Amino acid sequence: MQIDAPTPLLGGLAPERFMRRHWHKQPLLVRQAIPGLSPPLNRAGLFALAQSDEVESRLLVRSGAEWRLRHGPISRRALPPLSRPGWTLLLQGADLHVDAARALLDRFRFVPDARIDDLMISYASDGGGVGPHVDSYDVFLLQANGRRRWQLARRYDPSLRPGLPLAILRQFQPEQEWVLEPGDMLYLPPGWAHDGVAIGGDCVTCSIGMRSPRREALAREVLQRALDETEAPERDMLYRDPGQGATSEPGRIPPALGAFANIAIARMAGDARAMACALGEVLSEPKPNVRFDPSPALELGRGVRLDRRSRMLYDDERIYLNGESYLAAGRDARTMRTLADRRELGAAAIARSSAAARTLLDAWMQAGWMHTIGEDKQRS
Numbered sequence: 001m002q003i004d005a006p007t008p009l010l011g012g013l014a015p016e017r018f019m020r021r022h023w024h025k026q027p028l029l030v031r032q033a034i035p036g037l038s039p040p041l042n043r044a045g046l047f048a049l050a051q052s053d054e055v056e057s058r059l060l061v062r063s064g065a066e067w068r069l070r071h072g073p074i075s076r077r078a079l080p081p082l083s084r085p086g087w088t089l090l091l092q093g094a095d096l097h098v099d100a101a102r103a104l105l106d107r108f109r110f111v112p113d114a115r116i117d118d119l120m121i122s123y124a125s126d127g128g129g130v131g132p133h134v135d136s137y138d139v140f141l142l143q144a145n146g147r148r149r150w151q152l153a154r155r156y157d158p159s160l161r162p163g164l165p166l167a168i169l170r171q172f173q174p175e176q177e178w179v180l181e182p183g184d185m186l187y188l189p190p191g192w193a194h195d196g197v198a199i200g201g202d203c204v205t206c207s208i209g210m211r212s213p214r215r216e217a218l219a220r221e222v223l224q225r226a227l228d229e230t231e232a233p234e235r236d237m238l239y240r241d242p243g244q245g246a247t248s249e250p251g252r253i254p255p256a257l258g259a260f261a262n263i264a265i266a267r268m269a270g271d272a273r274a275m276a277c278a279l280g281e282v283l284s285e286p287k288p289n290v291r292f293d294p295s296p297a298l299e300l301g302r303g304v305r306l307d308r309r310s311r312m313l314y315d316d317e318r319i320y321l322n323g324e325s326y327l328a329a330g331r332d333a334r335t336m337r338t339l340a341d342r343r344e345l346g347a348a349a350i351a352r353s354s355a356a357a358r359t360l361l362d363a364w365m366q367a368g369w370m371h372t373i374g375e376d377k378q379r380s
Helices: 015-021 043-050 099-106 213-227 255-269 272-283 330-342 347-354 353-364
Strands: 026-031 056-063 066-071 087-090 117-123 138-152 178-179 185-188 193-210 305-306 311-314 318-321 324-327 370-372
Touching: 043 087, 066 138, 178 185, 178 272, 178 318, 185 347, 193 324, 213 255, 213 272, 272 318, 272 324, 305 330, 311 330, 318 330, 330 347, 330 353, 353 370
Parallel strands: none
Antiparallel strands: 026 185, 056 066, 056 087, 087 117, 117 193, 138 178, 138 185, 138 193, 305 370, 311 318, 318 324
């Protein structure tokens, strides 16, 4: 992707200019960002996907001031009639199950893969939506079918309506309003109150959401991963306290024991390479519901493509794929980084790689993490 070339996707802005001007700063409305855009799945396909226990689906029905939320799997019979207003079907992570959804998400890879979460499909009847709310992450809202009215506000009262199954603002005073047609897109930074309501039936919106981990949660995951990966030395240091005297406060934690624990934590956190490795493994970990199906062995003379569910990242020392880490250097490192950036690798690049690299590629093939280019199935 040329990050310095203007693109209709961003209203004629180059990705690097969009990131400077709008990312995390201000919304952007783009008319006909993707002309001729159609939903990744037709209505029957969306309803069928909602019935799968491998898909995170939700049904939201509004009746006056009452909101009802149901988690999937959701059978076709459980869906309200198409003519009934005020209901929405949400399909999270559609890119994990549908190639067209993955291809749509890939248009936004001017944002680092480590920050991209997934593509959610929202199907709504007339008046359907999820209510006025605020997201803590960036989101690109693509209108794929029908029409939706979006209202935005930079200033808002953060108090929520009580007793509801989702976070809906108690009061919402819109400052801006647009109606999106198929092919239109709205980018929203974090912290903007917004409300999207379907106008007419068969409204399909694709939301490309970003990952915004909380600092404490990310630190907990990285430290736990680093701890799990650490091999205890043959003579791991045990806590010893030959100077401990008799105590009249047996419930008190000895200060020396606290200091011993703090030193151990500081040593682990101070190992920059271990922390970087753990971070890469955490960020490349697939979602819990992801399963891979084995593929045939690597065929020399044919290129490969990452499975749509695979997450591949890298840093200066390692390659990360689906929660695993691999040291890489020289030509092999460049080859693997090309695979991560392009999500595919040509036959010539594979032929030039070392025997060790081809062995690794073969193992990834057989694990189902990638497939031969030209295969009919990216397995679901």
